[in-house]
Amino acid sequence: MRFAILSDIHSNFSALTRALSIIDTLRIDHIYCLGDIVGYGAQPNHCVSLMRERASFSVLGNHDLGALDPREADYFHDAGRAAIEWTNKILTKENTAYLASLPYKHESGLFTLVHASPQNPQQWNYIMSLEDAGQQFPHFNTQYCFIGHSHIPTVCGEDLETFSFVKGKRFLINVGSIGQPRDGNPMLSFGILDTDVWSFDIVRAEYDIAQTARAIIDAGLPSSLADRLFIGK
Numbered sequence: 001m002r003f004a005i006l007s008d009i010h011s012n013f014s015a016l017t018r019a020l021s022i023i024d025t026l027r028i029d030h031i032y033c034l035g036d037i038v039g040y041g042a043q044p045n046h047c048v049s050l051m052r053e054r055a056s057f058s059v060l061g062n063h064d065l066g067a068l069d070p071r072e073a074d075y076f077h078d079a080g081r082a083a084i085e086w087t088n089k090i091l092t093k094e095n096t097a098y099l100a101s102l103p104y105k106h107e108s109g110l111f112t113l114v115h116a117s118p119q120n121p122q123q124w125n126y127i128m129s130l131e132d133a134g135q136q137f138p139h140f141n142t143q144y145c146f147i148g149h150s151h152i153p154t155v156c157g158e159d160l161e162t163f164s165f166v167k168g169k170r171f172l173i174n175v176g177s178i179g180q181p182r183d184g185n186p187m188l189s190f191g192i193l194d195t196d197v198w199s200f201d202i203v204r205a206e207y208d209i210a211q212t213a214r215a216i217i218d219a220g221l222p223s224s225l226a227d228r229l230f231i232g233k
C-alpha cells in the first residue's frame, strides 16, 4: 500500500492542487491529512472541500480549531489571528461541520496521526529538538507517528540516531507543510510511505506561489502572509 501524508495546507489551494496532481501519478491508496487545512491563506473553502473529497482521514490542527472558534486563536500573532477571524466568517456550514468533526489524534494499524504531538495532542507544543522527539515515543503505540505543526520536515527514529527511514524501526515523522513551508525552502512538502517496498520519502515541489500570494492580497489579508511564501519562512 502507498500512503500520502499531507499537513499544514493553510488555505493554499494552488499548493494543494499541485500536491494532489503529483499524488495522482503515484498510485496512492490513501491520503491522510494532519490538520491545519485552513489559516493564513485565502482559499479555505476550496481547500476544505477538496480534502473532504480526497482524504481518507484527517485530524484537527490548531488553525482549524481557531477557525471554529477565534477565541482559541488568542495566542496567534497578529497576521495569523486576522486570517483566522476572516476564515471563521467565510467558511461554509458544511466545511465548518467537517472541521468540527475532526479528532485530535487518530490511531490505526501502523499509524498514529496527530497535528502537534502525541504526548499532548490538545496543547499544540512544537517538537523542535531531539529531546522533544524522544519524549514522544512512549505516547504512541503504533510503528509510526506522523506529525505536522512546525512545518519542518524531519524523520527521527526511536533510537534518536536514525534520521532516514528504514524498515523495522519506529519513527516520528514530520511531513512538512503543503501551504506554508518554513525550512527556508519555499517548495511544498509532503510524505509518501510505501509499505510494499518499505520506503518513505519527502516530496518537494514548486507550485504557483504568485497565485496564492495574489489571493491573499485580494482578500485583504496581511501582505506578510503572502511575502513569507516566497522565501519559505
Ligand code: ZN
Binding pocket: 008, 010, 036, 061, 063, 149, 151
Ligand atoms: Zn500550521
